[in-house]
Amino acid sequence: MTTSAHEFFGRLTSGAEYDVAVLGAGAAGMAAALHAALDGARVLLVEKTEYVGGTSALSGGTTWVPLTRYEKDASIHATQPDSYEKVSGFLDRAVGEHAPAYMREAFLKAGPEAIHKLVDNTEVQFRVCAFHPDYMADLEGAVTCGRALEPLPYITRHLGDNLKLLRPPIEEFTVLGGMMINREDIGHLLKRFQTFESALYTVRLGMRYVWDRIRYGQTARSVMGHALIARMLASALKLGINITVNTEATAIVPMGKGVNRLTLSQNGQSKDVVVKGGVILAGGGFGRDPQKRAAFYPKGMPPYSPTGPGCTGSAHRLAEALGAFYGSAEDQPAFWAPCSTRKRADGTTAVFPHFVFDRAKPGIMSVDQDGNRFVNESQSYHEYGKAQLNSGGKANPAWIIADAKAIAKFGLGMVRLGGDPLGPYLKDGYLLEGKTLDELARKLGVNADNLKAAVAQMNAAAHSGVDEKFHRGSNFYQRANGDPQHTGPNPNLGELATAPFYAVRLYPADIGTSKGLMADENAQLIRADQQPIEGLYACGNDLNSIMGGKYPGPGITIGPGIVFGYLAARHACQRARGELAAPAPRVANL
Structure with a gap:
């Protein structure tokens, strides 16, 4: 019987060994954990709040990853063909020198594999909208659709008690006290008194929600970012990933050759685990840290943020103690x-x-x-x-x-x-x-x-x-x-x-930090001397954004988060299996 995420820490044995440990259970962190598990690794997923999902669960869930097979599924290739050269040029013009070009290259080359591997082997499923344009539409290379994917809605009743692990959506984005809706739902709800089809759709939607509230105390139909996280959680449970919530990493101690001793704390109790392949930071950035907001954000920045409450950057301090540093060339932090x-x-x-x-x-x-x-x-x-x-x-x-x-x-x-x-x-x-x-x-x-x-x-x-x-x-x-x-x-x-x-x-x-920790093309963190910190990685908003504080299209946080979660997991698994050579990282001085 699987130990629940709320109980797992109590049963964790100090000194236990893992191939990969992921700190943060948003879309990027869960993607890293899933990819590591698909590679056969023993994986520990650590979330410091009581819910999985981070800011991703509160978002629209749009995932910007170009050149996937969904482009052809949408029947757009004939009229608006995309290519590596086209999207690469678009990003070069959009981002320029605000982030290293080698990170954009790594993202574009690994993106399709990162998405396809999830879709083919887990519950994660996407679709492409017929019209979902790049935001910087005036730039050469922009497209009207094909690059932005959205997660399919998901019925989560089979999760049972694990439904309570999912971060609730923003209350004001729901109706009837908790029913999540997407654009398709909104269209029918607005026409519910105008067409029979919309009336029937609305009745079925409402009845399903009422039944779920009676049975589970909450909705069991997820849409948008919440659906992406629900799909990832269901997949993590199937793959046997160990998940612990209300748990924070308080120390990372290198033991040589990329092996780290990771100290975890919960309710005043601490336990150590040994991580052979890699510790992956995926905590959602530092947007909830008042000190770093004051240091990095523009003066006069209001204190309001719709991001997840766990985005405090607490693990950044552990990485900085080992030599990690923030990028400094971004257009916006x-x-x-x-x-x-x-x-x-x-x-x-x-x-x-x-x-x-x-x-x-x-x-x-x-x-x-x-x-x-x-x-x-x-x-x-x-x-x-x-x-x-x-x-x-x-x-x-x-x-x-x-x-x-x-x-x-x-x-x-x-x-x-x-x-x-x-x-x-x-x-x-x-x-x-x-x-x-x-x-x-x-x-x-x-x-x-x-x-x-x-x-x-x-x-x-x-x-x-x-x-x-x-x-x-x-x-x-x-x-x-x-x-x-x-x-x-x-x-x-x-x-x-x-x-x-x-x-x-x-x-x-x-709505998420762009400034993050610098890394090589494998998402492995680097020091100021450009050398890698072996066995320490970052993805999502913990990683310096490949967009450099620019926002060229919808989903440019979740998309790269998933892809660099894949790259970090792949590299960490190779280390755990003893397959890594030691190539010099290709990095830029930012």
């Missing part, structure tokens, strides 16, 4: 998104990332604290957050504004699309309302003339289809996030003309 906040009934603060559902829609715009537009609202959330941080404080925070028609159709942040009652949001101050633009300006504390001029400029752009100021809706990525049913010349541009007018405050927030 983290990936950003505009987020709104609201106090929940239990006193906690909801931090809601504004990814795609409102910013780029017609009838919605953003202004800074002077009432002026400051950004192309339809570009990526990372670029939006970057614009806030580069505004000299004027857009930190900013305001996102909608007229009555737009908020009824698209929602606004935590105000759900499709006609969510506004009363509760107005009552607690999350949402501000003005019967006129002058009244709204007074409530926001912005210059009324500036606000009215910004709205007039947007209204003129809505008629012409051209945003002369910020070129909103000017490429295929931006238009993908507009309203496909819009009757105007540009799906991103619509008038703000129907009173009353509404606004929500937006803060720039981090």
